[in-house]
Amino acid sequence: MSILIVVNSPDKWPLHVPGVEVVSARGYVSEARFSDLRGVKVFNLCKSYRYQSLGYYVSLLAEARGHRPMPSITTIQDLKSPAMLRLAADDLEETIEESLGRIGSDEFTLSVYFGRNLARKHDRLALKLFNLFPAPLLRAEFVREKTWTLRSIAPIPVGDVPAEHRPFLLEVAQEYFAGRRRAGSGVGRGTSRFDLAILHNPEEDAKPSNQGALEKFIRAARELGIEADLITRDDYARLAEFDGLFIRETTKVNHHTYRFSRRAAAEGLVVIDDPESIVRCSNKVFLAEMLERHDIGHPRTFIAHKDNIEDIPLYVGFPCVLKQPDSAFSQGVMKATDPAMLEQQTRELLEGSDLVIAQEFVPSEFDWRVGVLDGKALFVCKYHMARGHWQIVTTTRSGEREFGRVEAVPIDEAPRRVVSAAVRAASHIGDGLYGVDVKQVDGKVYVIEVNDNPNIDSGYEDKVLGKDLYLRVMQVFLSRMEARREGRQRV
Structure with a gap:
C-alpha cells in the first residue's frame, strides 16, 4: 500500500521519508493521476477539515476513490459530535485519571502527534485518543472538577504545532511513516498485493490460535501475495491501512474485538469474524431460536x-x-x-x-467439531471430554484448565450427516469462519452450538490438512479482497 501525505503547501512540509509522496491538496482533488491510483493510504494534514473545505474534500474523495484516508470522514464527524465526546470521556475515565491524577492545575492540554505525546507518561492516554479518533494531529482539553474529564478534542494543522514541539513531531512522524512503510506498504515485502491484519492478544490464556498457527497463517498469506501483520488492541487506529482483518483473539460483543470488527467492516475491509457473526454466535438465545426455526437437530431447549x-x-x-x-x-x-x-x-x-x-x-465421549469456512467444511476433529468430566475442558482445584484430547479426522471419513448438519447450521449465521459442535448419539445428530472465532492450533486442528488448512483460509481472504478491489460484489 503506497502512502501519500496531503498538505496545503508541500513546500512548507519539512519531513522527507523515502517512498512517501507529499502532494498538495489541490493537486490531490483535481489531478487525474490520483484518481487512478489503487491501494493508497492518504494522510490528510490540511489546515482545516471544516465541512466543504479543501481538507474535507481530500478525505471525501479519498474514500470515493477507494483510498484509505486518515482522518476518514467518519472521524471528522466524530470529532464534531458531543455524543462521541461523552462516549470517549466515559471510555477513557480510568486512563485519564491514571495519566493526569498528579497534575496540580485544574485544566490540562494534551497534544497527540501520531498517537504520541512529548511526555512518555501520557503516551498511553495519547494512544487511546488516537485509536478513538484516528487523526494525525490532535489537541485534547481536560478539566478537573471532582475528577478529570475530557472537555474537547479537535484536529490541529501543522501550522498550529508550537515551535518547541516541532522536533518531536518530526521524530514521531518519521517513526510512524517508516513503520507504516515496513508494516503496511509492501516496500521490501516481495510481491504482496494486499495487506492483512491479524488481531491477537499475546497475553490471552486460551488463545484461538497458538503461536505456531499464527506463523503458519502469515506464511500462507505470503505465498498468496498477502502481507499479514500481527496487531493488538493498541493498533485500532491502523485498521484503515489494511485490506482485511482476521480476528484471532476470543471475541465478545461488549469488547474491543467487536469494535475492531465493526470498524473494519465500516472501512470496507474483508473481515473474519464479521460483526453479525460475533453477535449471532455469542448469544445462545439467538442460536436456539435459529436452530428451531430451520428444523436443525438440537437438544431439547427451553428459554x-x-x-x-x-x-x-x-x-x-x-x-x-x-x-x-x-x-x-x-x-x-x-x-x-x-x-x-x-x-x-x-x-x-x-x-x-x-x-x-x-x-x-446429551452425554457423549466426544463432540464433533466441524470447521466451516465460506459455506464449506474446512476441517473435522473429535473433541474428547476432559478426563472425568462431562465437558471438553475442566478447571482443576489449583485453577488450571485441563482439556480433553483433540483428534483430527479427514472430512470424508467423518459421518456425512454430522458434516451436513454443521454446514447447514453455519449457513444461517453467515459465510465466515465457524466451529460447529455436533453430537451423534443413538443415530441422532444434535447441533450443540455454532461458534465464531473457532480454535485453529498448530498440531491439532491442522493435523490432517497441514499447511493447506492455512492456505484455504487465506485463499478466501484473497478472493474477497480481489473482489472488493475490483468493485464486484461477492456472489
Missing part, C-alpha cells in the same frame, strides 16, 4: 427467566445443562441433576442475564 424456572424440568428433564446466553468455551455453563441444584444454578446465572438457556443433557 428460562425468573418466572418460569419451575417449568424447566417439564421441557428438558434431568440432568440438564444451563447456559448463560453469552457463555463460551464451557465457561458460564453448568449441569443440574436435581430440582435444588437447578434452582440454585439458575438463580446464579440470572444475576447476570434476564434469560438463561436450559437444554437436555
Whole structure:
C-alpha cells in the first residue's frame, strides 16, 4: 500500500521519508493521476477539515476513490459530535485519571502527534485518543472538577504545532511513516498485493490460535501475495491501512474485538469474524431460536427467566445443562441433576442475564467439531471430554484448565450427516469462519452450538490438512479482497 501525505503547501512540509509522496491538496482533488491510483493510504494534514473545505474534500474523495484516508470522514464527524465526546470521556475515565491524577492545575492540554505525546507518561492516554479518533494531529482539553474529564478534542494543522514541539513531531512522524512503510506498504515485502491484519492478544490464556498457527497463517498469506501483520488492541487506529482483518483473539460483543470488527467492516475491509457473526454466535438465545426455526437437530431447549424456572424440568428433564446466553468455551455453563441444584444454578446465572438457556443433557465421549469456512467444511476433529468430566475442558482445584484430547479426522471419513448438519447450521449465521459442535448419539445428530472465532492450533486442528488448512483460509481472504478491489460484489 503506497502512502501519500496531503498538505496545503508541500513546500512548507519539512519531513522527507523515502517512498512517501507529499502532494498538495489541490493537486490531490483535481489531478487525474490520483484518481487512478489503487491501494493508497492518504494522510490528510490540511489546515482545516471544516465541512466543504479543501481538507474535507481530500478525505471525501479519498474514500470515493477507494483510498484509505486518515482522518476518514467518519472521524471528522466524530470529532464534531458531543455524543462521541461523552462516549470517549466515559471510555477513557480510568486512563485519564491514571495519566493526569498528579497534575496540580485544574485544566490540562494534551497534544497527540501520531498517537504520541512529548511526555512518555501520557503516551498511553495519547494512544487511546488516537485509536478513538484516528487523526494525525490532535489537541485534547481536560478539566478537573471532582475528577478529570475530557472537555474537547479537535484536529490541529501543522501550522498550529508550537515551535518547541516541532522536533518531536518530526521524530514521531518519521517513526510512524517508516513503520507504516515496513508494516503496511509492501516496500521490501516481495510481491504482496494486499495487506492483512491479524488481531491477537499475546497475553490471552486460551488463545484461538497458538503461536505456531499464527506463523503458519502469515506464511500462507505470503505465498498468496498477502502481507499479514500481527496487531493488538493498541493498533485500532491502523485498521484503515489494511485490506482485511482476521480476528484471532476470543471475541465478545461488549469488547474491543467487536469494535475492531465493526470498524473494519465500516472501512470496507474483508473481515473474519464479521460483526453479525460475533453477535449471532455469542448469544445462545439467538442460536436456539435459529436452530428451531430451520428444523436443525438440537437438544431439547427451553428459554428460562425468573418466572418460569419451575417449568424447566417439564421441557428438558434431568440432568440438564444451563447456559448463560453469552457463555463460551464451557465457561458460564453448568449441569443440574436435581430440582435444588437447578434452582440454585439458575438463580446464579440470572444475576447476570434476564434469560438463561436450559437444554437436555446429551452425554457423549466426544463432540464433533466441524470447521466451516465460506459455506464449506474446512476441517473435522473429535473433541474428547476432559478426563472425568462431562465437558471438553475442566478447571482443576489449583485453577488450571485441563482439556480433553483433540483428534483430527479427514472430512470424508467423518459421518456425512454430522458434516451436513454443521454446514447447514453455519449457513444461517453467515459465510465466515465457524466451529460447529455436533453430537451423534443413538443415530441422532444434535447441533450443540455454532461458534465464531473457532480454535485453529498448530498440531491439532491442522493435523490432517497441514499447511493447506492455512492456505484455504487465506485463499478466501484473497478472493474477497480481489473482489472488493475490483468493485464486484461477492456472489
